[in-house]
Amino acid sequence: MGIVSLSSDGQIIIPAELLAIHNWATGQEWEAIAEGMAEPNAVSDGILLKPKTPFPKTSLSQVAGCLKYQGQPKTLAEMDQAVEQGVKEYSDDRG
Secondary structure, three states: OOOOOEHHHHOOOHHHHHHHHHOOOOOOOOEEEEEOOOOOOOOOOOEEEEEEEOOOOOOHHHHHHHHHOOOOOOOHHHHHHHHHHHHHHHHHHHH
């Protein structure tokens, strides 16, 4: 996805294309993890950057709308039956 270089201040600029793909913005924090180090003083294969908070914080009220269900609650037996039916249909489709 492009070549980056290290500045004299130890900074690396992530290409705009990658920032856009991952929806990263100014101030994003990452955990920097050395990869491929089998021994404490070994040379690293590279660095993995993992977003410190990969998803924005949300509250239950912000996401509970997707859980709305109209009708009588299903019993565990009905849910088990639906799962079995789904597995059967999936395996029938795979032939």
